[in-house]
Amino acid sequence: MKASTKANNEGEVAAAFQGTVRRLGARFTGYDTIAGAGTNSCVLHYLTNDHDIEKGSVMLLDAGAEVGYYTADVTRTWPVSGKFSKEQKAIYDLVLKAQNAAIDLVKPGRKHHEGYDAAMRVLSDGLVDLGILTGDKESVYKSAAYSRFSMHGISHWIGLDVHDTGNYQQEPGKRGGSRVLEAGMALTVEPGIYIPKDARDIDAKWRGIGVRIEDVLLVTPDGNRNLSDKLPRTVESLEAVLNQRD
Ligand code: GLY
Ligand code: MN
Ligand code: MN
Numbered sequence: 001m002k003a004s005t006k007a008n009n010e011g012e013v014a015a016a017f018q019g020t021v022r023r024l025g026a027r028f029t030g031y032d033t034i035a036g037a038g039t040n041s042c043v044l045h046y047l048t049n050d051h052d053i054e055k056g057s058v059m060l061l062d063a064g065a066e067v068g069y070y071t072a073d074v075t076r077t078w079p080v081s082g083k084f085s086k087e088q089k090a091i092y093d094l095v096l097k098a099q100n101a102a103i104d105l106v107k108p109g110r111k112h113h114e115g116y117d118a119a120m121r122v123l124s125d126g127l128v129d130l131g132i133l134t135g136d137k138e139s140v141y142k143s144a145a146y147s148r149f150s151m152h153g154i155s156h157w158i159g160l161d162v163h164d165t166g167n168y169q170q171e172p173g174k175r176g177g178s179r180v181l182e183a184g185m186a187l188t189v190e191p192g193i194y195i196p197k198d199a200r201d202i203d204a205k206w207r208g209i210g211v212r213i214e215d216v217l218l219v220t221p222d223g224n225r226n227l228s229d230k231l232p233r234t235v236e237s238l239e240a241v242l243n244q245r246d
Pocket of ligand 1: 214
């Protein structure tokens with residue numbers, strides 16, 4: 001994260017991550033690192049990581065070390081200036097609220113899909129509160145208008161592979177009926193909002209901001225354990241790390 005505050009190009013941030021995990025003992029990453037700044041933070045599975053970083057932009061890093069054949073899959077988004085702008089903070093806090101709502105539903109007995117529904121409700125209502133979507137909250141949610149800015153699923157199994165094998169439906173081979181979570185399962189929770197630079201009908205102050213927050217959760221008998229919770233995840237803790245002296 002700190003490397004991004006001095007970097008000119010996205011590739012330097014991807015390289016800093018890869019260098020760091022090698023130094024800490026991992027030989028591989030579990031998938032190709034995604035390091036996108038500014039409007040590239042809105043590109044899902046952005047892989048070129050080769051654009052210059054504009055001052056004041058957000059940086060989205062989706063990356064995971066592989067150790068002992070198991071991979072992580074973690075995303076953090078932060079401002080390269082070291083301080084979130086008002087709009088960056090508003091989007092960030094909304095995605096964080098959606099992620100927390102989904103994480104609260106990671107527990108035995110809950111269905112895998114419930115977290116998605118809870119997160120989309122938070123994002124949809126929040127986009128209306130910010131004036132990015134207009135209309136009454138119920139109809140905006142029902143029409144799935146939020147999907148223009150939040151267009152991917154928010155959870156997959158993880159383990160030996162980043163998108164690990166396993167059914168998402170309760171009865172293999174039969175469609176419908178989301179899988180019920182059990183202790184010992186490992187999954188990601190990764191909502192995001194993406195407002196690319198070319199979203200010309202949206203107020204310019206929001207454009208070029210993409211935020212995803214992704215953690216790896218282990219379902220435990222009582223609820224869940226966030227396996228990536230040592231990483232800063234709030235505006236305050238991210239800003240603190242970015243501004244730490246070497
Ligand atoms: N890194 C790909 C994903 O988050 O699923
Ligand atoms: Mn993922
Ligand atoms: Mn990821």
